[in-house]
Amino acid sequence: MKSREIANNVFYVGVNDRQKALFENIWPLPHGVSYNSYLILDEKTVLVDTVDICYSDLFLKKIAILLNGRSLDYLIVDHMEPDHAGSIRLLRQQYPDVQIVGNSKTFGMLDGFHGIKDGLHEVKEGDTLNIGSRSLQFYMAAMVHWPEVMFTYDPQNKILFSADAFGTYGTLDGGVLDTEINVDRFWDEMERYYTNIVGKYGSPVQKALQKASALDIETICSTHGPVWRQYLKKAVSIYDRLSRYAGEDGVTIVYGSMYGYTEQMAEAVAYALVENGVKNIAMHNVSKSHASYILRDVFKYKGLIIGSPTYSNQLFPEVESVLSKIEIRDVKNRLFGYFGSFAWSGASVKLLTAFGEKMKWEVVGTPVEQKQGFTPDSYEACLELGKAMANRLKQ
Numbered sequence: 001m002k003s004r005e006i007a008n009n010v011f012y013v014g015v016n017d018r019q020k021a022l023f024e025n026i027w028p029l030p031h032g033v034s035y036n037s038y039l040i041l042d043e044k045t046v047l048v049d050t051v052d053i054c055y056s057d058l059f060l061k062k063i064a065i066l067l068n069g070r071s072l073d074y075l076i077v078d079h080m081e082p083d084h085a086g087s088i089r090l091l092r093q094q095y096p097d098v099q100i101v102g103n104s105k106t107f108g109m110l111d112g113f114h115g116i117k118d119g120l121h122e123v124k125e126g127d128t129l130n131i132g133s134r135s136l137q138f139y140m141a142a143m144v145h146w147p148e149v150m151f152t153y154d155p156q157n158k159i160l161f162s163a164d165a166f167g168t169y170g171t172l173d174g175g176v177l178d179t180e181i182n183v184d185r186f187w188d189e190m191e192r193y194y195t196n197i198v199g200k201y202g203s204p205v206q207k208a209l210q211k212a213s214a215l216d217i218e219t220i221c222s223t224h225g226p227v228w229r230q231y232l233k234k235a236v237s238i239y240d241r242l243s244r245y246a247g248e249d250g251v252t253i254v255y256g257s258m259y260g261y262t263e264q265m266a267e268a269v270a271y272a273l274v275e276n277g278v279k280n281i282a283m284h285n286v287s288k289s290h291a292s293y294i295l296r297d298v299f300k301y302k303g304l305i306i307g308s309p310t311y312s313n314q315l316f317p318e319v320e321s322v323l324s325k326i327e328i329r330d331v332k333n334r335l336f337g338y339f340g341s342f343a344w345s346g347a348s349v350k351l352l353t354a355f356g357e358k359m360k361w362e363v364v365g366t367p368v369e370q371k372q373g374f375t376p377d378s379y380e381a382c383l384e385l386g387k388a389m390a391n392r393l394k395q
Helices: 053-067 088-094 104-114 186-198 202-213 232-243 261-275 291-300 317-328 348-359 376-394
Strands: 004-007 010-012 015-017 033-035 038-041 045-048 074-076 099-102 120-122 128-130 135-140 150-154 159-161 219-221 248-255 281-285 301-311 335-342 368-371
Touching: 004 219, 015 053, 038 053, 053 088, 088 104, 099 104, 104 120, 135 202, 150 202, 186 232, 186 291, 202 232, 219 232, 248 261, 248 291, 248 317, 248 376, 261 281, 261 301, 261 335, 261 368, 261 376, 281 291, 291 301, 291 317, 301 317, 301 348, 301 376, 317 348, 335 348, 335 376, 348 368, 368 376
Parallel strands: 045 074, 074 099, 099 120, 159 219, 248 281, 248 301, 301 335, 335 368
Antiparallel strands: 004 010, 010 038, 015 033, 038 045, 128 135, 135 150, 150 159
């Protein structure tokens, strides 16, 4: 069982999860996910984070082989979420003298999850830990995306161990470094991971990026996905753009439809967008598209157009569910258009108006409300809505 050396005496000891269907029991994992952990062999031995408890047996074997009889001196806990901290109790049983390095918020969670209260080494912003040929440095990254998160920096190898930051869905199929694998499939998965997991915390991510920008970083070791080196700048730029809610030119159309009438409205809007020069359009039927992918595209594009039929004097339930997820993430600065339909009593347009006001978005065009069947007048109104969004994007 061979572990990959990613830098001078820094080894990858993470694992791949191709079993789990849903991350956090919510988000689809068509390509699985990796749980990344790293072992530093210096005068002192240092493990950075652990893995999900489901893979603790394989994980502990990898560590024991690399240690080759040596003790484990330190465990650095950059993030306490169970997919990274789940194996801590078993690791402590295997290496009872290991000192656990974290901040005060880490230790409260360490007690709560594992009942561990001793053998702790507390660090604060800017503190260092000498392990022989190098002194590791620590920087707090609260709310990226839990309150205890911190970054660990290895100045000798210019490595930033970044917890979940710069992470992505997807297993590491043979290779670990981005220089040895085709990373094309990871970019959309990185955006989906960010919007699903970190999306609410744009401001803390920006603060963390500012701290990281002051360091000389050549490699980023996240707890999910590839180790970034060749494509480091691209990975950072994606997190920067998403955390600023800076959408690209394009429109996401999100709609629900019971019998196809609201869907016809969505098709007309999309047609008008294309006729007026918009090429980037993502269309999602909420009854088919998982919210995970809808959120990715809501973050991706500046324009957002939502359509819903009235359902029991409310929004279509699956539309309402997506709006709740968008609101939780406090998505900012979207250009917003909307439309709705009803059979006998309309409520959806009124409710979408209230949603746009709550989000403080700029409303573009005139909302379209359709009663019963799709009429020529409704068609023309939807074309005007699409045209208005296209023209606003051109500005």
